Amino acid sequence: MAAAFLLALLPFFVIGCDNVAVDSYYRKGALATASPIATQVGEQVFARGGNAFDVAVAVGFALAVVHPEAGNIGGGGFAVIRDASTKEIKALDFREKAPLASSEKMYLDSLGDPIENMSTVGAFACGVPGTVAGLYELWQKHGSMKWPELISYAILLADSGFILNAYQAESLAKYKDRLSVFDESSRLFFTGSKNWQEGDNFVNRQLGQTLAKIANEGPESFYSGDIADSIVATVKRYGGLFSHEDLASYQIKWRQPVNFRFDSLQIYSMPPPSSGGLIMGQILKLVEAYDFSKFEAGSIEYIHLFCESARLAFADRSEYLGDPDFYNIPFDLLDSAYISRRRQLINLNQVNSSSEILPGIMPSRESGQTTHYSVVDAQGNMVAVTYTLNSAYGSKLAVSGCGFLLNNEMDDFAIAPGVANLYGLVGGEANKIEPAKRMLSSMSPTIVLKNDKPFLILGSRGGSEIITAVAQLLINFSRFNLSLEKSLSQPRFHHQWLPDNIVLEEKSFDINLKQGLIKLGHIIKEADVLSEIHAVYINGAGLMIASADRRGPGHAGGQ
Numbered sequence: 001m002a003a004a005f006l007l008a009l010l011p012f013f014v015i016g017c018d019n020v021a022v023d024s025y026y027r028k029g030a031l032a033t034a035s036p037i038a039t040q041v042g043e044q045v046f047a048r049g050g051n052a053f054d055v056a057v058a059v060g061f062a063l064a065v066v067h068p069e070a071g072n073i074g075g076g077g078f079a080v081i082r083d084a085s086t087k088e089i090k091a092l093d094f095r096e097k098a099p100l101a102s103s104e105k106m107y108l109d110s111l112g113d114p115i116e117n118m119s120t121v122g123a124f125a126c127g128v129p130g131t132v133a134g135l136y137e138l139w140q141k142h143g144s145m146k147w148p149e150l151i152s153y154a155i156l157l158a159d160s161g162f163i164l165n166a167y168q169a170e171s172l173a174k175y176k177d178r179l180s181v182f183d184e185s186s187r188l189f190f191t192g193s194k195n196w197q198e199g200d201n202f203v204n205r206q207l208g209q210t211l212a213k214i215a216n217e218g219p220e221s222f223y224s225g226d227i228a229d230s231i232v233a234t235v236k237r238y239g240g241l242f243s244h245e246d247l248a249s250y251q252i253k254w255r256q257p258v259n260f261r262f263d264s265l266q267i268y269s270m271p272p273p274s275s276g277g278l279i280m281g282q283i284l285k286l287v288e289a290y291d292f293s294k295f296e297a298g299s300i301e302y303i304h305l306f307c308e309s310a311r312l313a314f315a316d317r318s319e320y321l322g323d324p325d326f327y328n329i330p331f332d333l334l335d336s337a338y339i340s341r342r343r344q345l346i347n348l349n350q351v352n353s354s355s356e357i358l359p360g361i362m363p364s365r366e367s368g369q370t371t372h373y374s375v376v377d378a379q380g381n382m383v384a385v386t387y388t389l390n391s392a393y394g395s396k397l398a399v400s401g402c403g404f405l406l407n408n409e410m411d412d413f414a415i416a417p418g419v420a421n422l423y424g425l426v427g428g429e430a431n432k433i434e435p436a437k438r439m440l441s442s443m444s445p446t447i448v449l450k451n452d453k454p455f456l457i458l459g460s461r462g463g464s465e466i467i468t469a470v471a472q473l474l475i476n477f478s479r480f481n482l483s484l485e486k487s488l489s490q491p492r493f494h495h496q497w498l499p500d501n502i503v504l505e506e507k508s509f510d511i512n513l514k515q516g517l518i519k520l521g522h523i524i525k526e527a528d529v530l531s532e533i534h535a536v537y538i539n540g541a542g543l544m545i546a547s548a549d550r551r552g553p554g555h556a557g558g559q
């Protein structure tokens with residue numbers, strides 16, 4: 001009897017060679033998302049024979065229902081994908097765009113000072129959304145199931161409701177006052193209950209109807225049909241700038257991923273208009289030359305090296321990165337000679353001051369939100385999607401009668417030189433506001449091959465912290481030889497040049513470590529947690545191991 005009991009438990013306790021319980025290996029497909037319900041949707045799509053792209057589309061729509069603080073159809077994002085049939089790796093840009101009527105100084109008063117909240121709250125803060133066009137493109141080019149079928153899961157969740165977990169109930173309570181500023185959002189989120197509790201059923205029939213239109217009529221309903229009419233009417237009612245032309249002219253873009261090697265890993269990540277791939281690449285290339293046998297994960301020496309590298313990389317972000325359709329990056333930020341010269345500025349015994357570290361030159365001349373999910377299938381199709389409303393619940397403005405929120409992505413532009421955005425990031429000319437331009441992002445959906453085979457899919461939420469979190473996970477995995485679980489659970493830290501301080505996850509670092517960093521000259525700030533990575537690792541035997549960051553409500557699963 002006792003033996004039978006132990007045998008029944010065995011699958012939960014046997015630790016495989018990758019240091020994860022063997023019951024979490026998957027063979028047909030695996031995914032990790034910010035929501036247990038969205039992950040179940042993905043598992044059902046896999047069970048019906050869908051590929052990783054089908055799963056990515058169904059999960060994208062499901063998150064728009066069950067994770068409304070960041071999952072969306074009123075925002076935008078990026079995907080980095082690998083098509084197993086061609087082995088091609090591509091980056092899909094469905095980032096929001098500035099409305100055609102935007103102008104460089106639209107958030108400044110007559111004295112040239114930023115007007116409070118204008119780029120972050122309400123209609124004036126919204127960029128033209130790209131998510132519906134992006135998910136449609138993923139399906140059209142790579143999906144295998146029917147489009148309406150992939151949206152049907154989200155429609156069911158919106159119409160019948162879903163059970164709020166503790167995270168979601170707390171999130172709605174936290175943002176109640178800010179969402180209630182707008183009647184549309186107040187009705188949408190607080191009609192069923194003024195005070196949502198864990199276990200309540202949350203229904204959004206308006207969103208169910210909107211999604212049904214998108215399922216039956218395709219993205220045209222969103223960009224030029226009834227939904228477009230409602231978006232434009234709502235935005236205009238609150239003084240925003242959208243016109244029908246803004247929506248009708250929205251287009252996705254396929255781009256070449258940023259591609260570089262770190263140790264034996266072949267890394268593919270998002271190029272501009274995201275800074276993610278290049279800045280992560282700079283950090284990894286700067287640290288790659290150091291002998292890590294001297295460092296331990298989480299040691300003062302390693303954190304110092306990483307943060308000094310991040311300081312240099314983020315200085316370049318402020319100067320050189322913006323929408324490549326409007327601004328030419330003047331040189332290759334991953335050029336090895338350039339990286340070597342920048343590395344010489346790193347002093348292992350002392351901090352640099354960000355007021356002295358300027359963006360480099362070649363001699364010849366976001367509480368942030370956002371959500372990421374990772375999907376892989378047995379064929380080797382890989383999909384890394386990060387999409388966002390920018391801050392939690394975006395602009396807080398819901399589209400009248402349509403059940404979804406609009407983003408506040410305009411704040412990701414440099415609204416004036418040197419003025420920090422929600423994430424404390426500064427920028428200038430390269431990321432100034434121009435009509436129809438895409439605002440600079442930090443989102444870093446990333447896929448990694450090893451020996452040309454699928455190896456890792458990852459990305460994160462968290463604004464500028466995304467970049468450092470993804471870079472740290474890759475270092476934990478490759479340099480410190482930690483399992484995926486351990487790589488994820490390592491305490492995180494962040495530096496972004498300005499503000500000139502290290503951010504440490506509070507409760508994760510002891511007093512000696514903090515004192516050691518202070519002695520080196522660092523200024524320390526603390527945050528509850530940094531970022532939330534959802535990743536899938538494919539081991540040497542082709543088994544898939546999915547992992548959701550315990551810092552958030554996420555869940556991993558598969559078939």
Ligand code: GLY
Nearest residue numbers: 366390441442443
């Ligand atoms: N809105 C956050 C980002 O794109 O980086």
